[in-house]
Amino acid sequence: MKFAVISFPGSNCDEDLYYAIVDGLKETAEIIPHTQTQLDGFDAVLVPGGFSYGDYLRSGAIAKFAPVMPALKAFAATGKPVLGICNGFQILTEVGLLPGSLQHNTNMQFICEPEPLHVANNKTLFTNDFATDATITLPIAHGEGNYYCDAATLADLQENHQIVFTYRDNPNGSVADIAGIVNKQGNVLGMMPHPERAVDPLLGGSDGLSVFRSLLANFTRMV
Numbered sequence: 351m352k353f354a355v356i357s358f359p360g361s362n363c364d365e366d367l368y369y370a371i372v373d374g375l376k377e378t379a380e381i382i383p384h385t386q387t388q389l390d391g392f393d394a395v396l397v398p399g400g401f402s403y404g405d406y407l408r409s410g411a412i413a414k415f416a417p418v419m420p421a422l423k424a425f426a427a428t429g430k431p432v433l434g435i436c437n438g439f440q441i442l443t444e445v446g447l448l449p450g451s452l453q454h455n456t457n458m459q460f461i462c463e464p465e466p467l468h469v470a471n472n473k474t475l476f477t478n479d480f481a482t483d484a485t486i487t488l489p490i491a492h493g494e495g496n497y498y499c500d501a502a503t504l505a506d507l508q509e510n511h512q513i514v515f516t517y518r519d520n521p522n523g524s525v526a527d528i529a530g531i532v533n534k535q536g537n538v539l540g541m542m543p544h545p546e547r548a549v550d551p552l553l554g555g556s557d558g559l560s561v562f563r564s565l566l567a568n569f570t571r572m573v
């Protein structure tokens with residue numbers, strides 16, 4: 351399985367994602383620049399964490415205009431998986447591939463700590479390697495992880511089982527404890543916690559590997 355990792359000026363988790371795929375999952379990954387205008391030949395696209403364009407205006411707002419974006423939208427429209435992590439989640443909401451937005455944490459501080467999460471939906475392309483109702487631990491590292499959406503959007507997310515990860519102990523003020531959501535079609539996931547930083551017990555845990563294992567198992571089943 352071949353993964354693209356899009357690197358923007360200011361991304362800092364692109365190498366972590368590359369490591370998670372190549373060393374953790376033992377599959378192929380390529381870091382591609384934000385200036386690339388096609389994503390042909392890839393089976394999944396990963397949008398990494400970091401501070402794209404310095405988080406100017408607000409996180410993800412400038413990445414929306416990157417040359418790679420039309421290709422990313424076209425890729426998502428084919429139904430192939432797109433995973434945005436942290437700044438990647440922020441970018442996916444800015445470009446409209448996911449609903450809602452990410453606001454400053456309620457305590458107005460950057461929070462960097464391991465966080466217990468509930469896998470609220472393990473029937474997605476990204477999570478079916480997790481046990482039903484699993485509690486897992488993944489690190490968070492963000493200043494703008496406070497997920498917001500209006501009541502109608504939240505009702506829609508709940509009705510369509512689009513809430514995939516929730517915080518056990520909401521650290522940032524997110525609506526309904528939301529840590530990660532999937533689009534209605536089920537192929538675009540955004541999450542604030544970092545699975546790529548938890549793929550080896552040496553790094554403090556390996557719960558994150560199941561996200562990438564899920565993608566691989568689903569891909570293998572399809573081809």
Ligand SMILES: NC(=O)CC[C@H](N)C(=O)O
Nearest residue numbers: 399400436437492493494
């Ligand atoms: N680790 C990250 O991706 C940081 C995300 C983002 N720029 C924030 O601080 O909210």
